[in-house]
Amino acid sequence: MNEFESRQKTGSGSSDFRTTQWSIVLAAGNADPKDARDALEWLARSYWQPLYSYLRRRGCDGEEARDLTQGFFARLLERQDLKSLSPQGGRFRSFLLTAVKNYFLNEREKTFAKKRGGNQTTVPLELPDAEKRYEHEPFHEATPEKAYEKVWARSVLGKALERLADGISEEESRRFTALKSRMLNPSDESLAELAASLSMTPGAAKVALHRLRQRFARCLREEVAATVSSPEEIEDELRHLLESLLG
Amino acid sequence: MEKRHFCEHCGTVFLPLSSAEDMCPSCLLRLGVETVPVEPPPGIRQAPAVEDLRELLPGYEILELIGAGGMGAVYRARHRKLGRLVALKVLLPDLSANPSFSDRFLREARALANLNHSGIVTVFDFGSVDDLYFFAMEYVDGVSLRELMRAGSVDCALALELVKQVCDGLHYAHERGVVHRDIKPDNILLNHEGTVKITDFGLAKLAGDPADHPLTRTNQVMGTPHYMAPEQIERPSEVDHRADLYSLGVVFYELLTKELPLGRFTAPSLKAKLDPRLDKVVLKSLEKDSELRYQSAIHLKADVERLSNVSAAAVVRKGAQSVSQSVTKAVTHVAQYSEQLDLPAKVSSATRKVKDRVSGNCSRWSRLSQYDRALCGKIKRGVIVVASWVKAGAEKLRPLGAKLVSLAQRALQWWKARRAT
Numbered sequence: 001m002n003e004f005e006s007r008q009k010t011g012s013g014s015s016d017f018r019t020t021q022w023s024i025v026l027a028a029g030n031a032d033p034k035d036a037r038d039a040l041e042w043l044a045r046s047y048w049q050p051l052y053s054y055l056r057r058r059g060c061d062g063e064e065a066r067d068l069t070q071g072f073f074a075r076l077l078e079r080q081d082l083k084s085l086s087p088q089g090g091r092f093r094s095f096l097l098t099a100v101k102n103y104f105l106n107e108r109e110k111t112f113a114k115k116r117g118g119n120q121t122t123v124p125l126e127l128p129d130a131e132k133r134y135e136h137e138p139f140h141e142a143t144p145e146k147a148y149e150k151v152w153a154r155s156v157l158g159k160a161l162e163r164l165a166d167g168i169s170e171e172e173s174r175r176f177t178a179l180k181s182r183m184l185n186p187s188d189e190s191l192a193e194l195a196a197s198l199s200m201t202p203g204a205a206k207v208a209l210h211r212l213r214q215r216f217a218r219c220l221r222e223e224v225a226a227t228v229s230s231p232e233e234i235e236d237e238l239r240h241l242l243e244s245l246l247g
Numbered sequence: 248m249e250k251r252h253f254c255e256h257c258g259t260v261f262l263p264l265s266s267a268e269d270m271c272p273s274c275l276l277r278l279g280v281e282t283v284p285v286e287p288p289p290g291i292r293q294a295p296a297v298e299d300l301r302e303l304l305p306g307y308e309i310l311e312l313i314g315a316g317g318m319g320a321v322y323r324a325r326h327r328k329l330g331r332l333v334a335l336k337v338l339l340p341d342l343s344a345n346p347s348f349s350d351r352f353l354r355e356a357r358a359l360a361n362l363n364h365s366g367i368v369t370v371f372d373f374g375s376v377d378d379l380y381f382f383a384m385e386y387v388d389g390v391s392l393r394e395l396m397r398a399g400s401v402d403c404a405l406a407l408e409l410v411k412q413v414c415d416g417l418h419y420a421h422e423r424g425v426v427h428r429d430i431k432p433d434n435i436l437l438n439h440e441g442t443v444k445i446t447d448f449g450l451a452k453l454a455g456d457p458a459d460h461p462l463t464r465t466n467q468v469m470g471t472p473h474y475m476a477p478e479q480i481e482r483p484s485e486v487d488h489r490a491d492l493y494s495l496g497v498v499f500y501e502l503l504t505k506e507l508p509l510g511r512f513t514a515p516s517l518k519a520k521l522d523p524r525l526d527k528v529v530l531k532s533l534e535k536d537s538e539l540r541y542q543s544a545i546h547l548k549a550d551v552e553r554l555s556n557v558s559a560a561a562v563v564r565k566g567a568q569s570v571s572q573s574v575t576k577a578v579t580h581v582a583q584y585s586e587q588l589d590l591p592a593k594v595s596s597a598t599r600k601v602k603d604r605v606s607g608n609c610s611r612w613s614r615l616s617q618y619d620r621a622l623c624g625k626i627k628r629g630v631i632v633v634a635s636w637v638k639a640g641a642e643k644l645r646p647l648g649a650k651l652v653s654l655a656q657r658a659l660q661w662w663k664a665r666r667a668t
Contacts, residue, residue, distance in 0.1 A: 153272075153276065154264055154272055157264060157272055157275060157276050157279075158264050158265070160279065161264070161275075180270075181269065181270070183270070183275070183278065184270055184271065184274050184275060184278060201296050201297065201298065202311065202312070203296045203297045203298075203311070203312040204296060206312045207312070207320075210314075213278065213282050214282060214284050216278070216279055216282070217278075217279050217282035217283065217284045218284040219279075220276075220279035220280070221284065232510075235473070235507075235509065236509060236510065238279075238280045239280060239507075241276060241280075242273075242276050242277055242280050245272060245273045245276055246273055
């Protein structure tokens with residue numbers, strides 16, 4: 001059991017839990033501001049897609065949404081008032097949605113007042129394939145908030161899968177990919193097939209699959225931990241994500 | 248636009264996360280949320296391969312590994328002499344860390360083998376070979392409450408029936424001084440006759456004697472903190488039967504609301520539009536102080552019984568309806584997506600026909616064999632629900648239940664055969 005988990009389970013590790021990104025940002029008041037900025041930047045890089053989708057659903061076109069997303073993160077990272085956040089400041093997901101709502105309304109007013117000049121982007125935040133990914137999303141009928149929540153849940157899941165694949169060597173990668181694809185529905189027949197193709201016994205394949213699921217569950221929790229303010233919120237946030245995705 | 252995929256698991260059409268992923272995001276997330284990460288407890292080694300086990304336990308024909316977890320591994324096996332199917336549970340303690348394990352195993356196993364109740368998975372045999380300890384238990388062909396909930400097949404009346412049955416099994420064991428210590432939906436099974444069977448009685452204690460271990464270790468052994476009574480986490484050595492009633496309270500809440508009662512949770516009646524009288528019963532099971540909780544499973548059962556005082560006829564009607572509805576839903580799904588999924592026209596037209604027939608008449612599913620597996624799974628689960636309604640006092644539904652089981656089995660066989668070709 002790694003450090004993170006043992007704490008999560010006993011619920012006694014608030015001091016070390018602070019090392020997750022969002023809790024660093026929240027603790028900006030008594031921590032190194034550079035750390036807080038770095039942590040926030042990491043979060044921004046991970047979770048810009050939900051924002052982009054939100055803005056698109058609010059009626060921005062692709063270019064506008066891209067500008068606004070970048071402008072928003074630039075503003076966020078410049079903000080001197082991170083210190084005013086409280087360490088019990090809730091979850092990054094909710095914080096970001098509120099912040100972007102305000103930002104969007106402000107920007108819209110400004111655009112009405114004068115045609116907005118070029119956005120001074122100071123964050124080197126690339127938005128690769130933003131529009132392509134947006135089009136790929138199946139939620140065009142949802143409200144902007146719902147779209148945000150759904151894309152958020154998908155982003156977390158995507159990050160967890162990346163984490164799962166982290167450190168898999170090239171020799172292991174074939175086995176890993178094969179096992180991963182059976183993670184959801186390991187029927188006996190497909191398991192036997194899988195085992196044969198990987199030259200494992202069915203028993204060994206089953207155990208390997210069990211381990212992979214366990215590791216996936218841990219990766220997911222680590223990913224969520226980065227966006228909440230205390231370990232007690234992890235399970236609750238997970239359920240929220242699931243509801244968003246199913247709803 | 249990316250190609251849409253069909254998820255066999257949940258029966259919906261989905262967009263994968265990326266072109267490199269072909270798994271259904273909702274099912275994947277659900278899997279991750281519901282898998283509670285457990286490290287193998289100290290001293291429990293990896294599950295032995297089927298081949299190795301065959302050598303160690305020649306008295307059993309080891310068929311397959313059906314589960315591996317923190318406590319060891321479970322295999323489906325056949326007792327050679329009796330010809331009877333069993334679930335073989337293998338524990339692999341590290342004896343150097345647990346010098347007294349052998350004695351404790353013998354003591355606990357005898358207590359478990361003496362439990363003889365229709366609501367508890369029977370222990371037929373136990374023993375040890377080298378440092379491998381095993382139980383041979385009744386093999387239950389059915390689903391766990393976890394699977395039943397996942398299929399969305401539990402409504403309020405069924406939840407009450409299930410809880411009542413669990414109370415019976417628990418009361419029996421508690422009277423004999425045996426505490427389960429790990430009641431959760433995965434450990435409560437429902438067979439095709441609609442009988443609840445509690446499994447893994449007392450194994451949590453065996454795998455990790457709380458008296459020997461600090462808090463975290465107990466957590467690892469149990470693996471399921473969400474269902475544990477507060478005293479079980481804080482003072483594991485003082486746990487008595489009332490801890491099981493708390494865990495059952497969590498299961499009860501989850502059955503009714505599909506959620507766990509975490510933090511400051513909402514009363515079940517508000518969450519799921521239920522009879523508000525239920526709240527009192529559920530909340531009393533979930534009292535943090537064991538003195539304020541139900542003091543006996545029989546008291547909990549009595550209160551639940553009072554609430555489920557509906558006429559048997561109504562129960563039957565509702566059961567038949569719910570299955571009919573779930574099948575209609577499943578069929579509608581297939582019909583709806585058959586074009587996108589490029590199913591053969593034969594299947595599409597058959598499903599439409601069945602849909603017409605099923606509406607209002609759930610006894611004439613002659614075309615079941617046309618379905619795909621996701622559908623078969625749903626039907627099978629539906630059948631189990633019907634069986635439990637039968638159990639709830641509906642003699643009239645018994646033949647129908649049996650008929651449904653055979654239909655569902657035929658459908659599954661057809662599917663397997665199709666897979667094989």
